[in-house]
Amino acid sequence: MSLLTVDLTNCDREPIHILGHIQSHGYLIAIQPDTYSIVHASENIVDLVNTPASQLVGQSVNALLANTDLAENVLVELLNVGKRNDSWETMNPHRFTLNGKVWNLIIHQHQELLLLEWEPTGDDRNAVMNQQLIAQALTEVQASRTLSDLLQNTAQRIKTIIGYDRVMVYRFSADWHGHVVAEAKDDHLEPFLGLHYPASDIPRQARELYKINLVRLIANVDSTPSPILSDPDWSEDQPLDLTHSVLRAVSPVHIEYLKNMGVQASMSISLLYRGELWGLISCHNTTPRFVDFQARQTAKFVSQLLSAALEFRKDEEDKTNLLQYTQIGQRLHEQLLLGDDVARALTKSSVTALDVTEATGAALLFNDKVYRLGETPDESALRSLAVWLGTTDIETFLQTNQLPARYSPAEHFREVGAGILAIALSKELNEYLIWFKPEQVQQVTWAGNPNKPVTVDNDGQQRLTPRKSFDAWTEIVRNTSESWNEAEIGSVVKLREDILQVITKQANEVRLLNQRLQVAYEELDAFSYTVSHDLRTPLSSIRCYSEIIQEEYGQEFNEDARELFQKITESTERMQRLIRHILYYSRMGRTDYSIQPIEMKPLLQNIREELLIANKDRSVRIDIGDTPSITGDPTMIHQVFSNLLSNSAKYTQRAPEAVIQVNGQQTDDEVVYSVVDNGIGFDMKHAGKMFDLFKRLENAREFEGTGVGLAIVKRIINRHQGKIWFHSEPNRGTTFTLSFPVTTH
Amino acid sequence: MLDILYVEDNPNDADIFSRLIRKMDRPITYTVINSGSEAVDYLAGQGRYSTQSNELPKLVLMDLNLNGLSGFEVIQQARSIDRTRFVPIVAFSTSDSPHDIQSAYKAGVNAYVVKPGSYQATGSVIGKLCDFWLENNARIDHR
Numbered sequence: 013m014s015l016l017t018v019d020l021t022n023c024d025r026e027p028i029h030i031l032g033h034i035q036s037h038g039y040l041i042a043i044q045p046d047t048y049s050i051v052h053a054s055e056n057i058v059d060l061v062n063t064p065a066s067q068l069v070g071q072s073v074n075a076l077l078a079n080t081d082l083a084e085n086v087l088v089e090l091l092n093v094g095k096r097n098d099s100w101e102t103m104n105p106h107r108f109t110l111n112g113k114v115w116n117l118i119i120h121q122h123q124e125l126l127l128l129e130w131e132p133t134g135d136d137r138n139a140v141m142n143q144q145l146i147a148q149a150l151t152e153v154q155a156s157r158t159l160s161d162l163l164q165n166t167a168q169r170i171k172t173i174i175g176y177d178r179v180m181v182y183r184f185s186a187d188w189h190g191h192v193v194a195e196a197k198d199d200h201l202e203p204f205l206g207l208h209y210p211a212s213d214i215p216r217q218a219r220e221l222y223k224i225n226l227v228r229l230i231a232n233v234d235s236t237p238s239p240i241l242s243d244p245d246w247s248e249d250q251p252l253d254l255t256h257s258v259l260r261a262v263s264p265v266h267i268e269y270l271k272n273m274g275v276q277a278s279m280s281i282s283l284l285y286r287g288e289l290w291g292l293i294s295c296h297n298t299t300p301r302f303v304d305f306q307a308r309q310t311a312k313f314v315s316q317l318l319s320a321a322l323e324f325r326k327d328e329e330d331k332t333n334l335l336q337y338t339q340i341g342q343r344l345h346e347q348l349l350l351g352d353d354v355a356r357a358l359t360k361s362s363v364t365a366l367d368v369t370e371a372t373g374a375a376l377l378f379n380d381k382v383y384r385l386g387e388t389p390d391e392s393a394l395r396s397l398a399v400w401l402g403t404t405d406i407e408t409f410l411q412t413n414q415l416p417a418r419y420s421p422a423e424h425f426r427e428v429g430a431g432i433l434a435i436a437l438s439k440e441l442n443e444y445l446i447w448f449k450p451e452q453v454q455q456v457t458w459a460g461n462p463n464k465p466v467t468v469d470n471d472g473q474q475r476l477t478p479r480k481s482f483d484a485w486t487e488i489v490r491n492t493s494e495s496w497n498e499a500e501i502g503s504v505v506k507l508r509e510d511i512l513q514v515i516t517k518q519a520n521e522v523r524l525l526n527q528r529l530q531v532a533y534e535e536l537d538a539f540s541y542t543v544s545h546d547l548r549t550p551l552s553s554i555r556c557y558s559e560i561i562q563e564e565y566g567q568e569f570n571e572d573a574r575e576l577f578q579k580i581t582e583s584t585e586r587m588q589r590l591i592r593h594i595l596y597y598s599r600m601g602r603t604d605y606s607i608q609p610i611e612m613k614p615l616l617q618n619i620r621e622e623l624l625i626a627n628k629d630r631s632v633r634i635d636i637g638d639t640p641s642i643t644g645d646p647t648m649i650h651q652v653f654s655n656l657l658s659n660s661a662k663y664t665q666r667a668p669e670a671v672i673q674v675n676g677q678q679t680d681d682e683v684v685y686s687v688v689d690n691g692i693g694f695d696m697k698h699a700g701k702m703f704d705l706f707k708r709l710e711n712a713r714e715f716e717g718t719g720v721g722l723a724i725v726k727r728i729i730n731r732h733q734g735k736i737w738f739h740s741e742p743n744r745g746t747t748f749t750l751s752f753p754v755t756t757h
Numbered sequence: 758m759l760d761i762l763y764v765e766d767n768p769n770d771a772d773i774f775s776r777l778i779r780k781m782d783r784p785i786t787y788t789v790i791n792s793g794s795e796a797v798d799y800l801a802g803q804g805r806y807s808t809q810s811n812e813l814p815k816l817v818l819m820d821l822n823l824n825g826l827s828g829f830e831v832i833q834q835a836r837s838i839d840r841t842r843f844v845p846i847v848a849f850s851t852s853d854s855p856h857d858i859q860s861a862y863k864a865g866v867n868a869y870v871v872k873p874g875s876y877q878a879t880g881s882v883i884g885k886l887c888d889f890w891l892e893n894n895a896r897i898d899h900r
Contacts, residue, residue: 548851548874549767549769549770549851550769551874552770552851552872552874552875553769553770553773555875555876556769556773556874556875556876556879557773559876559877560773560776585875588874595853595854599854599855647855
């Protein structure tokens with residue numbers, strides 16, 4: 013074992029319930045409950061019964077009284093009575109007069125053995141006074157005194173009962189270090205009130221034993237413990253278990269600890285809260301002092317009254333808090349259900365998330381926004397904290413009253429948030445609700461330096477000894493807030509459920525909406541198809557038959573009839589075109605598109621050729637300048653330029669020579685194309701609805717058109733995350749400018 | 758010897774087609790079948806076409822939007838039969854949707870022509886189709 017690993021937790025491994033010794037102020041035998049044969053006897057039993065232990069083990073219990081003034085069968089008869097009643101508790105203590113001296117016999121059964129222990133009796137006159145003390149204690153517990161009064165008076169009362177010169181009430185913290193919260197002492201003694209003791213002073217298995225055996229007495233630290241002899245036939249790997257023994261010897265380490273403190277006799281009584289060790293009543297005497305059974309029982313009873321009071325008071329306190337938090341939680345839940353805005357319900361209503369705990373600040377990180385209530389770290393610190401929370405094992409909640417110990421950047425905001433209680437709303441989205449408690453700078457006075465609880469022997473022995481110095485050692489505890497209690501944690505966990513329920517409900521609503529939208533889209537698809545086919549087909553028939561009539565019977569018509577038929581043909585033709593454009597428009601919004609770099613020169617030349625053919629009876633010039641490539645869907649981009657250039661060709665019909673110029677320009681993050689013409693132009697004031705479906709400008713009326721072309725262009729540009737704008741004046745031509753990002757998603 | 762098999766379930770379109778062929782004044786033979794399943798029977802030489810020694814046409818003109826078995830399905834089935842694997846099929850549809858055009862080519866058409874929607878234009882298209890598929894096209898499907 014290296015020195016570095018040595019600490020008092022070694023005491024944790026000491027088997028203190030089977031030390032094999034008893035304290036020498038009493039005597040012990042252990043017998044088989046059925047045969048009454050003696051299995052173990054303390055070596056000092058010879059002083060009581062004049063027969064050495066070695067001659068007793070293995071014998072009948074009758075052998076015990078062989079050399080005394082009592083008849084041999086006295087003990088057997090006593091045992092028979094106890095066995096018939098099936099209770100030893102009620103017999104304890106049994107007055108046992110032996111060779112003219114009175115003893116208290118205390119019997120208990122443990123692990124298939126009966127243990128009989130004799131110890132001295134005390135002064136009977138105390139009994140009456142002890143009764144009065146118990147009555148006082150009862151009255152006091154029933155009256156609603158403060159907890160510190162209750163602790164202080166209990167300490168005083170115990171001191172009166174057992175007559176020790178110092179009685180302390182020692183309270184355990186969560187880390188099992190102890191804190192003296194009440195003290196009754198003789199005047200000449202130095203006060204220990206307020207001192208802290210490191211957790212290693214009372215090792216783990218001692219604490220376990222304290223939960224089972226509520227009262228321990230060490231009558232004299234200087235007495236030599238008496239070893240326990242066993243029947244040679246008794247298996248050696250079953251040493252006598254002294255868990256419930258009243259005479260159990262104490263670990264040498266503990267004896268040394270007491271000696272270092274200048275204590276000669278000690279007694280401790282456990283204080284339990286909900287089955288857990290809440291604290292101890294620790295009693296010291298500077299000289300050896302035995303406390304008899306009745307006095308110990310009285311002290312135990314008074315302590316149990318205190319334990320009950322603790323439980324009752326703490327429950328009351330918790331209930332009050334819990335009730336308050338429950339009511340606030342209920343209001344928050346109502347607020348959450350009422351509106352669809354989670355953040356508003358939690359932070360901007362009459363009751364806020366800050367009210368469900370004793371926290372002084374709270375922050376909600378939700379939907380990528382930060383909402384702060386009360387005293388909290390700043391927004392960037394909160395965002396970083398949320399990122400850190402994501403790296404922890406937080407599933408439901410995380411609580412700490414020493415955040416900087418786990419997350420060092422928290423030192424910067426310890427004044428507002430040395431402690432946090434956080435609930436996870438969505439770890440994936442970094443969404444949390446976090447409560448903050450400020451730093452409480454505490455001055456802790458330790459009994460001795462808690463970091464140096466170990467001293468090593470000079471001779472290099474690895475055996476540890478407890479510290480020798482108990483001089484008060486002061487430590488400033490920083491980076492620590494008040495801790496979070498059960499009621500607070502309970503209320504935020506409930507709040508989390510409420511929030512998640514609302515969020516889930518909203519998510520479901522969105523999903524439902526999406527589904528409906530999907531259905532609507534599909535219906536639109538079906539509708540488009542209906543338009544495209546079922547509507548177009550009869551329209552084509554109308555047109556074809558009117559053409560046939562014109563062709564085959566036209567010569568029989570008069571002029572008026574021929575004109576009317578011409579109007580039918582033209583109208584159907586316009587309607588066919590309108591339907592075709594609407595279909596284009598809807599298709600551009602919905603069809604899948606494939607993104608790729610597009611060679612613009614061939615694309616533009618292609619469009620130019622088509623336009624020149626369509627306008628071959630007039631003078632049209634189309635100039636193509638620089639043609640940097642665009643990343644996009646080829647079909648759609650073709651549609652964009654085809655529509656723009658067709659528009660230019662259309663609105664330049666009246667110009668003596670139509671001139672259309674297309675030019676591209678590449679910058680670092682965008683490709684910009686412009687399409688310039690010398691057409692009729694338009695008044696910018698009326699151009700607000702330029703890209704709306706079916707909207708046409710006033711001066712465009714004389715030209716064929718459906719009002720769909722530019723809407724299609726705008727739609728395609730939007731799908732490419734591009735921009736389109738224009739500049740024009742009546743009769744001064746028009747410029748359309750298009751910008752495409754260099755990388756399109 | 759059959760020149761054109763026209764699969765079309767719209768009687769007006771079939772009528773307009775007949776009028777245009779007649780007007781062309783060329784010795785073109787054609788049959789109009791008005792359902793997809795019957796078209797499959799004809800091409801596979803089964804059902805009521807099993808006993809007749811019906812010759813394959815020089816051109817199948819296929820409307821796509823048919824009630825029941827669609828034009829796409831007819832084309833697919835025709836392409837899965839040895840007898841009609843290479844018979845020239847031209848889709849003739851009102852639809853100009855890229856999706857339909859792509860589906861038709863995937864099913865195995867040789868060409869896709871959108872119905873022009875006017876008598877004059879349809880006449881011009883039919884004329885060109887006859888010129889090319891009945892006169893210029895070299896085939897491997899008939900033995």
